[in-house]
Structures are given as structure tokens and as C-alpha cells.
Amino acid sequence: MSTFQYLWRLIMYRPLRYFVNALAWTVIYLAPILPGLITKQFFDSLTGNSSLGYGVWGLIALLIAAALGRICLIIIGFITDVHFRFRMGMLLRRNLLEHVLKQPGAQAIPVSPGEAISHFRDDVDQSEEAASWSVDVFGLTCFAIVSGFILIRIDAQMTLLVFLPIVLVITAAQLATVRLQKYRAASREATSRVTGEISEMFGNVQAIQVAGAEKRVIDRFRSFGDDRRKAMLKDRLMTELLDSVFSNSVNLGTGLILLLAGTKMRAGAFTVGDFALFVYYLTFVTQFITNVGKFITYFKQMSVSLERLTFLLQGASAKVLTMVNSLHLTQKASKRSVGEQNESVAQKSGAEQTERATIGSEAALRRLDVNGLSYAYADSGRGISNIHFSLQRGSFTVVTGTIGSGKTTLVRSLLGLLPKEEGTIAWNGVPVEDPGTFFTPPRSAYTAQVPRLYSDTLRNNILLGQAEQSDSLQQALHAAVLEYDVAQLPGGLDTVIGPRGVKLSGGQAQRTAAARMLVRDAELYVFDDLSSALDVETEQKLWERMFQRRSDATCLVVSHRKTALTRADHIIVMKDGRIEAEGTSEELLQQSATFRELWYGDERQSE
Ligand SMILES: Nc1ncnc2c1ncn2[C@@H]1O[C@H](COP(=O)(O)OP(=O)(O)OP(=O)(O)O)[C@@H](O)[C@H]1O
Numbered sequence: 336m337s338t339f340q341y342l343w344r345l346i347m348y349r350p351l352r353y354f355v356n357a358l359a360w361t362v363i364y365l366a367p368i369l370p371g372l373i374t375k376q377f378f379d380s381l382t383g384n385s386s387l388g389y390g391v392w393g394l395i396a397l398l399i400a401a402a403l404g405r406i407c408l409i410i411i412g413f414i415t416d417v418h419f420r421f422r423m424g425m426l427l428r429r430n431l432l433e434h435v436l437k438q439p440g441a442q443a444i445p446v447s448p449g450e451a452i453s454h455f456r457d458d459v460d461q462s463e464e465a466a467s468w469s470v471d472v473f474g475l476t477c478f479a480i481v482s483g484f485i486l487i488r489i490d491a492q493m494t495l496l497v498f499l500p501i502v503l504v505i506t507a508a509q510l511a512t513v514r515l516q517k518y519r520a521a522s523r524e525a526t527s528r529v530t531g532e533i534s535e536m537f538g539n540v541q542a543i544q545v546a547g548a549e550k551r552v553i554d555r556f557r558s559f560g561d562d563r564r565k566a567m568l569k570d571r572l573m574t575e576l577l578d579s580v581f582s583n584s585v586n587l588g589t590g591l592i593l594l595l596a597g598t599k600m601r602a603g604a605f606t607v608g609d610f611a612l613f614v615y616y617l618t619f620v621t622q623f624i625t626n627v628g629k630f631i632t633y634f635k636q637m638s639v640s641l642e643r644l645t646f647l648l649q650g651a652s653a654k655v656l657t658m659v660n661s662l663h664l665t666q667k668a669s670k671r672s673v674g675e676q677n678e679s680v681a682q683k684s685g686a687e688q689t690e691r692a693t694i695g696s697e698a699a700l701r702r703l704d705v706n707g708l709s710y711a712y713a714d715s716g717r718g719i720s721n722i723h724f725s726l727q728r729g730s731f732t733v734v735t736g737t738i739g740s741g742k743t744t745l746v747r748s749l750l751g752l753l754p755k756e757e758g759t760i761a762w763n764g765v766p767v768e769d770p771g772t773f774f775t776p777p778r779s780a781y782t783a784q785v786p787r788l789y790s791d792t793l794r795n796n797i798l799l800g801q802a803e804q805s806d807s808l809q810q811a812l813h814a815a816v817l818e819y820d821v822a823q824l825p826g827g828l829d830t831v832i833g834p835r836g837v838k839l840s841g842g843q844a845q846r847t848a849a850a851r852m853l854v855r856d857a858e859l860y861v862f863d864d865l866s867s868a869l870d871v872e873t874e875q876k877l878w879e880r881m882f883q884r885r886s887d888a889t890c891l892v893v894s895h896r897k898t899a900l901t902r903a904d905h906i907i908v909m910k911d912g913r914i915e916a917e918g919t920s921e922e923l924l925q926q927s928a929t930f931r932e933l934w935y936g937d938e939r940q941s942e
Pocket of ligand 1: 712714736741
């Protein structure tokens with residue numbers, strides 16, 4: 336999509352508002368025509384050349400009335416402009432956010448959160464700025480045409496000298512465009528890197544302290560800061576240079592007019608009023624020229640912003656940005672977001688209850704088939720390849736394997752948190768078209784390897800917006816072996832657990848994530864290495880209680896712990912992104928060297 340199409344589509348989101356805004360600002364910019372003519376009459380009346388019979392005080396009163404009228408118009412203009420800008424900016428942010436939330440959760444944004452915030456903030460502002468300035472250019476052009484017509488009728492030669500600089504300015508701006516665009520892109524990029532680095536530093540304070548890496552981190556931050564300073568300086572310098580070219584070419588024109596007017600006035604072909612009118616209009620013509628230049632600059636910067644925003648879309652069409660939508664995210668989009676953001680599939684209670692009722696016996700899981708599932712990370716080329724397995728209702732399947740063998744990638748691809756490249760998934764024999772939206776409660780619930788918790792109460796972290804039903808929360812706490820921990824917390828379930836749950840131990844955070852999953856009665860439970868921070872006894876209890884509560888639950892569990900492996904009906908051993916072996920623990924102890932290594936490795940660790 337070209338920058339012009341982008342601008343046009345933004346305008347067409349609310350054409351009436353744009354039209355009203357353009358109309359308001361055109362009237363505002365045309366308004367000085369009147370005081371210009373009054374000023375001309377005022378000076379002509381002083382020299383006895385005025386044909387109007389209002390007298391000096393009458394003309395002063397008219398000037399004051401014109402000024403007050405313009406003030407009122409400007410107030411109206413700001414109101415229409417704010418409304419128009421707000422809607423454009425919000426549409427871009429809304430569409431971008433919806434797109435991000437619809438992406439497979441594990442790959443929602445291609446940059447760090449800090450960089451993404453910079454795109455949402457700066458690039459949207461830049462686009463808004465250019466669209467808003469197009470209104471001013473239109474209004475000022477109208478003024479230039481009307482005033483040009485009046486001035487040509489007074490003196491065509493001098494009028495030419497007023498407008499000549501316009502040609503110069505536009506030519507200069509066009510020549511500088513390529514360079515300005517380059518500098519703007521570099522400065523935005525550098526700003527994103529600095530913002531990204533700040534968010535990384537704030538998110539990893541503990542890791543930095545433990546590694547004694549403060550100096551290295553600060554040096555790195557300083558080097559990003561230096562790069563940003565240089566890039567911003569070039570960008571600013573170029574912008575100012577262009578600005579000064581714009582205003583100086585106008586000043587040059589003003590000087591020429593003054594010289595010419597002097598000669599003409601001496602010859603009697605030019606009145607004092609004509610001179611006042613020229614000088615009066617010149618201020619606005621200057622504004623016109625400067626603002627046309629500014630708009631050209633903003634338009635070029637808009638094209639950089641468009642590129643950066645399109646990058647966030649990860650291959651989707653840029654039209655997504657300007658799609659006509661209500662400014663509120665639909666319930667469907669926000670519903671999807673909760674699951675993806677948390678990498679745990681969690682939904683709103685009302686929708687959930689309705690969906691549960693509609694699932695009925697037909698959609699209750701009897702069998703899940705995965706055939707030829709493949710996914711490779713674009714940057715490392717690693718991932719999973721040609722994965723086949725089936726899960727029967729009520730079964731407990733463990734995916735195990737060496738570090739980096741593809742276990743997490745497997746469950747993420749199955750649940751649509753990564754976009755599968757090949758393969759099919761069938762729920763009771765029916766193909767699942769969009770796993771990302773299908774594998775949500777009450778069909779399935781998932782706990783990621785690293786639980787994502789919020790700075791909120793423990794209760795809200797578990798419920799995530801779901802309404803509490805009778806004793807469902809207590810049951811989930813019990814099944815997740817969390818009831819004793821809750822009793823110890825000062826505020827019980829209403830204890831605020833700090834940013835990312837820092838006030839909880841690793842094991843408590845994992846069991847909180849398990850409770851979040853178990854409070855949503857799902858057909859399929861997917862646990863990714865849930866037990867890594869649990870002792871054997873707690874893990875044992877957790878599995879026992881879960882099956883006491885839901886004997887028909889189907890579980891897919893990523894683990895290398897014997898507690899899970901001995902309980903498994905079926906074990907899948909992964910190696911280098913492929914299934915190396917399958918079977919029960921007894922069978923695999925006979926057949927698979929990798930499995931033996933994992934089994935005895937865990938034994939050694941326990942000892
Ligand atoms: N975001 C990513 N980008 C590129 N490569 C990745 C990414 N995530 C994982 N990989 C690579 O894909 C392979 C499989 O990773 P995965 O996380 O699925 O392994 P795993 O078996 O779950 O490992 P672990 O036991 O350590 O959790 C690894 O070689 C890893 O380096």
C-alpha cells in the first residue's frame with residue numbers, strides 16, 4: 336500500500352468528520368481575507384483613498400469583530416481536529432492490537448514489548464499528524480487561491496514574487512526527501528532499541544544483579560543511547576534545515592516586494608492600503624508555504640511509520656491497519672487475547688458456560704489425532720518435524736526428551752500458539768482448522784513452562800475474569816495442592832502477589848498456574864513441564880487429586896520426571912525435533928537409550 340493510499344484510507348474511516356474538520360479549518364484559514372481587506376480600507380481612509388464610509392472607529396470595530404470571530408472558529412476547529420485525530424489514532428491502535436492478539440500466542444509480536452510500545456505510540460502519532468496536516472494544507476491552499484486572486488487584481492507582478500518562493504520550497508523539500516526519510520527511519524529505529532532495552536532491563540533486574548552484569552548492561556544501554564543521540568541529531572538537523580529553507584525563501588520574497596512597493600508607491604500606482612494588504616496577506620502566505628513544506632515532511636515521515644507498522648503485522652497486508660471497525664475490540668478478539676497473552680487458555684465465564692453447554696457429548700473429547708505436525712523457527716531452522724500421535728479420552732500421555740528436543744514446540748504447535756506449517760489435527764475425527772481458536776476452554780486448558788502471573792490478587796490470577804462458581808475455586812486450589820499455601824498468605828486469596836507473581840515461590844507460581852487451568856473444567860489438559868519446581872511428594876499429590884476430581888480428563892504432559900513417567904499410559908520420546916521412540920516406561924527402558932538416560936538421570940537427581 337502506498338503512503339497516499341494509507342492516508343486516503345485513514346481519511347475514509349470517518350469521511351464526514353474529516354469533511355467537517357476540513358471545512359472548519361478552511362473557514363479559519365480563509366477568515367484573514369476579511370481583516371486584510373478592512374486593514375486596506377483603514378489605511379486608505381487615513382490617506383483619503385477609501386471608498387467605504389465607515390470611518391476609522393467603524394473599521395477598528397470591524398477588525399475586532401473579525402478577530403473575535405476567528406478566535407471562536409479556532410476553538411471549533413480544535414474540537415473537530417481532536418475528534419478526528421483521536422478516531423484515526425485509535426483505529427490504527429485498535430486494528431494493530433486486534434491483529435497482534437489474533438497471532439499465534441508464542442509469536443504475537445516480532446520485536447521486544449518495549450519496541451512494540453514505541454510502534455504503537457510514535458508511529459501512530461506520526462500517521463495521525465500527517466493526516467491532520469492535510470486539512471491545514473487544504474485550508475491554506477484555499478486562502479492562497481483567494482488571496483492570490485485579490486492580489487493579482489491589485490498588482491500581478493508583485494503577486495508573482497509572493498508565490499515564487501513556493502516553487503523553490505517544494506523543489507528543495509522534494510530533493511531532501513530521500514535523505515530525510517533515511518534519517519527518520521534510523522532515529523525511530525534507535526528510539527525503539529532504547530525503549531526495548533529499558534523494558535528488558537526492568538524485566539531482568541534480578542538476573543542482571545545475580546550475574547554481576549550491571550556494568551555491561553549499562554555500557555550496552557549507553558551505546559544504544561549514543562546511537563540514538565547521533566541518529567536524532569541528524570534527523571533534527573535535516574528537519575530544521577528544511578524549515579529554514581522554507582521560511583528564508585519566503586523572507587527573500589518579502590524583501591523583494593518591499594523594494595518593489597517602494598518604487599511603485601513613489602510613482603503613485605500603489606496605495607498605502609494596497610501595501611498594508613500585501614504585508615498582511617504575506618504573513619499567511621508565509622504560513623502556507625511553511626506548512627506545505629511541513630506537510631511534505633510529515634507525509635514522508637508517515638511512509639516510514641507505515642513501513643514500521645506493517646513490519647509489526649508479520650506479513651499480513653497493510654490494509655489491516657485501516658480496516659473499518661468500531662473502535663472497541665469485539666468480544667471475540669479480546670477473548671482470544673486472554674488466552675494468548677497468558678499462554679494459558681483462559682476465557683470469560685459467560686461465554687465459557689454457553690460454549691460448554693453447546694459442546695455437549697458430540698464435542699466431548701473421545702480421541703485426538705495429530706498427523707505429520709511440523710514447525711520450524713524461521714531464525715534457527717529448529718523445531719519439530721513429522722509428529723504423529725493420538726490421545727484417547729482419560730489417557731495420560733507424557734512427552735519427554737533431551738533439552739531442546741522440541742517438546743514445547745510440539746505442544747505450542749498443537750494448541751495453535753505457533754502456526755503449524757504442515758500436518759493435521761483432528762478432534763473426534765473432525766479436522767481442526769484453526770487450533771488457536773479451537774483449543775480454548777472448555778475444550779482445552781494449558782499451562783506454559785514459565786507461568787505468566789499478574790500483579791493482582793491470587794484470586795484474580797486464578798480466575799482471570801471467570802465468575803466464581805460455588806466451590807470451583809476451592810476445588811481447583813485443592814487439586815493444585817495450593818490450599819496450605821493460601822492459608823499461610825497474609826491476605827489468603829486476596830493477597831496481591833506482586834509484578835509477575837514475584838511474591839510467590841517458583842513452586843507456588845507453578846501451582847497457581849495449575850489452579851488457573853483446573854478451575855476451567857476442560858476436556859484436555861496440557862501441562863508443559865509443570866513440575867520442574869515441585870518436590871516429588873507435591874507432584875504426586877497433584878496428579879492424584881487431579882484424577883480424583885476429573886477421572887475422565889485427558890492429559891498431555893511435558894516432563895522428564897519419574898513421577899509423571901511412571902503414571903503415563905503412553906510416553907513419547909523426542910530427539911532433534913522428531914519422535915525417537917514411543918511406548919510405556921517398561922517398554923522404553925528396554926528399547927530407548929535416550930529414555931534410559933532421562934529415567935536414570937532423574938533418579939540420580941532425586942538421590
Ligand atoms: N523462538 C525460537 N526461535 C528460534 N529457535 C527456537 C525458538 N524456540 C526454540 N527454538 C529452538 O527449537 C528447538 C526446540 O525447542 P523447544 O523449546 O521446543 O525444546 P524443548 O524440548 O521444549 O526444550 P526444554 O527441555 O529446554 O524446554 C531448540 O533447538 C531451540 O533452540
